[in-house]
Amino acid sequence: MLLYDEEKLKKDINANCGRPYQQCSISVMDTIADPDITFDEQGICNYYYEYLEAEKKEVFKGVQGEIKLAETVQQIKDAGKGQKYDCITGVSGGVDSTYLALTAKKLGLRPLIVHFDNGWNSELAVKNIENIVSRLEFDLYTLVVEWEEFKDIQLAFIKASVVDIETITDHAIIGTLYKLAAENNIKYILSGSNIVTEQVLPSHWIWNKSDDVNIKDIHKKFGSVNLKTYPFFSSKEKVYYQKIKKTETISLLNYLPYNKKEVKKIITEELGWRDYGGKHYESVFTRFYQGYILPIKFGIDKRKAHLSTLIFSGQITKEVALQELQEPIYDPILLIDDMDFVLKKFNLTPETFKALILLPRKEHNEYAYRKGIFWEEYPFLKPIQKIRNMLRG
Numbered sequence: 326m327l328l329y330d331e332e333k334l335k336k337d338i339n340a341n342c343g344r345p346y347q348q349c350s351i352s353v354m355d356t357i358a359d360p361d362i363t364f365d366e367q368g369i370c371n372y373y374y375e376y377l378e379a380e381k382k383e384v385f386k387g388v389q390g391e392i393k394l395a396e397t398v399q400q401i402k403d404a405g406k407g408q409k410y411d412c413i414t415g416v417s418g419g420v421d422s423t424y425l426a427l428t429a430k431k432l433g434l435r436p437l438i439v440h441f442d443n444g445w446n447s448e449l450a451v452k453n454i455e456n457i458v459s460r461l462e463f464d465l466y467t468l469v470v471e472w473e474e475f476k477d478i479q480l481a482f483i484k485a486s487v488v489d490i491e492t493i494t495d496h497a498i499i500g501t502l503y504k505l506a507a508e509n510n511i512k513y514i515l516s517g518s519n520i521v522t523e524q525v526l527p528s529h530w531i532w533n534k535s536d537d538v539n540i541k542d543i544h545k546k547f548g549s550v551n552l553k554t555y556p557f558f559s560s561k562e563k564v565y566y567q568k569i570k571k572t573e574t575i576s577l578l579n580y581l582p583y584n585k586k587e588v589k590k591i592i593t594e595e596l597g598w599r600d601y602g603g604k605h606y607e608s609v610f611t612r613f614y615q616g617y618i619l620p621i622k623f624g625i626d627k628r629k630a631h632l633s634t635l636i637f638s639g640q641i642t643k644e645v646a647l648q649e650l651q652e653p654i655y656d657p658i659l660l661i662d663d664m665d666f667v668l669k670k671f672n673l674t675p676e677t678f679k680a681l682i683l684l685p686r687k688e689h690n691e692y693a694y695r696k697g698i699f700w701e702e703y704p705f706l707k708p709i710q711k712i713r714n715m716l717r718g
Contacts, residue, residue, distance in 0.1 A: 353632055372637075376638075412434055522640075530627070
């Protein structure tokens with residue numbers, strides 16, 4: 326089994342890109358697997374300043390937050406009068422989506438809960454979702470993509486040697502939320518994304534989740550199964566839902582105090598929620614992807630981004646983050662079990678999988694991808710945007 330060696334990666338940084346290893350003076354972001362990171366004269370990385378800017382624009386605190394939250398909730402309720410649901414939200418069983426569902430209930434909102442079962446749910450995730458739905462008395466819609474299709478797309482991304490394999494899951498969830506919102510005349514999608522725990526994420530580690538062109542091209546080149554149930558979501562559809570149907574996504578957690586440690590305690594006490602031991606580890610594949618594929622193949626330890634965001638938001642200190650990074654990315658016993666489970670589910674031999682892991686990284690844009698601004702792609706819709714801009718002042 327291949328092992329993650331951070332000390333070797335630190336040495337390789339200088340050899341591969343001509344820059345010495347450097348870590349941010351106030352966070353744990355560093356030059357490993359991140360060619361875009363920059364530092365000022367005090368050694369503070371660009372992500373700190375990007376965090377401050379995002380917090381200033383999108384996070385509402387104190388009385389301002391209370392007012393913003395009250396206004397937004399009233400807006401959602403007014404739009405949903407006479408309807409069975411006044412909003413829609415995705416639930417994975419993780420911290421953010423669970424707390425968002427609980428918050429929606431306490432605020433008197435009536436969301437339709439959506440879950441994407443991609444075949445990788447852990448037993449804890451299933452139980453957490455059951456508790457959310459039963460205790461909060463919400464309706465649940467479960468999107469199920471035929472397993473052979475989803476497996477084929479995931480394997481295609483692994484064979485393509487691109488970094489963001491999770492694009493496939495995120496793309497399906499986003500498209501399904503918009504389409505279900507339209508079908509149920511729902512104007513608002515509640516998102517569990519938030520600045521104070523999720524802001525930091527280098528662009529070198531991810532790809533555009535809405536890029537259906539990229540997914541289709543990679544699958545065309547490396548897949549073999551005809552896709553009938555996977556919910557592709559084009560940029561044309563996205564603009565239709567946003568501009569014509571006026572569907573709006575709201576990050577409600579940015580309008581109220583959000584401390585990760587306190588939130589875990591609340592959802593544990595009120596919903597019987599159980600911790601997975603890692604961010605987004607409610608999925609077995611996500612756990613394997615973040616804990617093994619990313620660090621081994623790409624040199625990426627996503628804990629650095631998650632911990633750095635918590636440092637910037639004042640929820641932990643750098644010392645605490647450094648201590649956490651001293652812990653193994655993956656529990657050795659769990660890794661053996663997960664490796665065996667994942668390879669069997671993918672019908673891969675250890676030798677075949679190792680060969681795929683050793684393939685050099687390829688960028689998503691080495692395949693076909695969505696280019697340009699939507700209004701340039703679909704000029705017939707430009708007049709609509711022009712009218713909307715005029716009305717806005």
